[in-house]
Amino acid sequence: MNFQHPAAWVLPLLFFAGCATSPTDFSAVKLPASWQQAGNFPTASPDRDLSQWWASFGDAEMGRLIRSALENSPDIASAVANVRQAQALRKAETSFLFPELNYSGSGSTANTWQKNGADFSSENYSGGLSASWEVDFFGKNRQSVIAASADADAAEANLDSARSSLAAETALAYLQLRASESSLQLVNQSIASQEETTQLAKWRNQAGEIDQLEYDQARATLESARATISTLQQNIGQTRNRLNLLAGRVPGELAITASYHLPQPQSRLAIGIPADTVRQRPDVRSAGYGWLAAIARTRSAEAEKFPSFTLSGNLGTDSLSSSKVFNPQNVSSNLIAGLTGPIFNAGRIRAQIEGQDAAEERAFQNYRASILTALSEVEDALIACRRTSEKIGTLEKAATAARSAADLAAKKYTAGVIDITPVLDTQRNDLAIRQNLITARLDRANAHIELYRALGGGW
Template structure:
């Protein structure tokens, strides 16, 4: 068990390239975990390839290309980048032009005359960023862009995991379906034998009724499993951005699982790559920058403006130097009384900053917990696979032996049906446990931020 002190602001500063030295000593997160080490960074970008299943790889890649949520997240990034350009423009002067024409009509001794006049001009203004208000707003916009990119990565990571989980569930349902079909064949043979004995008068109708009841119960379960497989196929179509029925799936009846050696090397900085952790961190950075911007409102602002105009009574004389007029104005403004507006706005931003940090801290702790839970699930389900597999083999042997004894007339139908039920139950438990194991690895990859 190794204790790690994660200095959150320093971590964020390294990610966002935004100076946060002033807050670096004010917040620290103490976390403990048993899985941190200093091994090289594993490649999590395309973790689904570790399952060695070409259909899974095809479906995940298709979902990352075709699902509408990807387009939506990309549009959000573009919007944040455009807004950042808007904010950056405030750091530079603005320059406008104007062109106008007018005419004066006069009457003198019955004579009507019209005198045209022309004017053109340039005006410029610039607010000097004396106390960094605009610069802090630009830093906040930078953080917003990075958060949008992290949200895009989060969409990719989640979509890859959800597609993999749906695929694994489909394979498990197909395995269940195959097992149940084999079990129904055995039950049909048992039911036929019980009916023959009833017709021969060597057994009463109770045995035949019990056999038929067990058979019909299994057939009902078969219908439920078929429904589940069809629904999972539709879900995979949805996750890959396709209409229902568009994709074809070759059934292989096996649940793919990755190598479990991955869980043995998770580096200390892996948690930083989780997109939701990065997004929450950038939101905190944004809140800090906006707080600094609000603080700058307490101080004076310097605005420079100027005008350059040309006017003339004739279009041909518009650029005559005698018609040039210009001025430059410098204005210094600052708050005197605002009924507490600035102070209240600073308090609002301080509260928003505290909320953003609390959200970041919760996201980080949640990430640590999810990794720990996924590692535990991967380890424990692997242990269960061994025991359930052994029990399933023993149950099959018992069911085969019970059928032989029933055919020989040594035991009654109740024992046969019981061993058959136990066999199919354990076989399906084994499928379920294998699904749980594969699911644990998918959740581990998702918890580590894989998929982007």
């Protein structure tokens, strides 16, 4: 096998201990010493438990929904079945390392008719044991066991990856629900304020103080705000259905109370160093096990070039009477040793080796890509955590100013100092900025969830 990759990407030290595989040492792969975007995030100990990361949001409803999803999701059940299947296949491959013992037995009766009228019958009974064993001199079967063991470990890592992804997707859907509910509350509050302004414009129009244009402007702004209610209600209903789907339930089965509180994570999440993060990522572990399985299958294919040695034996008995079928005098035995090896197969073995070698290289590149993806996703999440926090700080100041401007414009309009245009502009601006603030808080919470997922998600 000849991988074409930069010299810095030396193969990691992934060795076998018997039939066990353990791709946990990534020290030979060039990893950064620290995160570029870590900023003021503290560094956690390597053994920090992230299995209940959602507790940092302090929202009991979120935790309940995530636990329900992990317990009932068909995706998790399917991943568990994949683990059972891989473990069974590993047991099947292991059986080829041991002798095979079989038994057989038969009995027959034949009737004949004689000329003198007498009826005669003949009986024959036989039984036996047979055993065979392929002596694995060149490790073909042992390598198959190693490959199957790596497949089983990869299936377990995929199960962990499915759990991590499901917990994150459930949390993201839950946050989207709360953000939509918060936006709905905000729009309703804004509509109440705009209804007062529109009613005042109506009275002034009826009194001849303003023309129809100002009144129509107020009505248009009000109806435009009301139109967003249907969109938000649609988002709320569909997100609730998604939460039921993630939890393996039919729509409406889960009782989810309404809330206008958008949960926020703790301000400073402790992160690990890059090497610890790579070890925690189940998708990286799965790719590493896939590479180990490919290596073992290449070696198994190479063993096909060598001869195979088999031992077989039989222990049998043959008797004319069922009562004497186990008589030692009727027992016979034999032992046969066989040696077979390839001479001509039209290049089949060579082609199989070349194919496995290519599969091994592909598995290595997938493994390498999974490490690069892990590092990139953590850096991206760290950037998002930092920038969304900065954005929230700016929008909070803008929201305060916009609320003050809207209140002041409304008072001046009531006093007849200004026309309705500044009032409507400040009301729209106030609503837009506060909606942007909700979106920014959602983005910040989502960024922390993506960071938890990028760090391994606790599995």
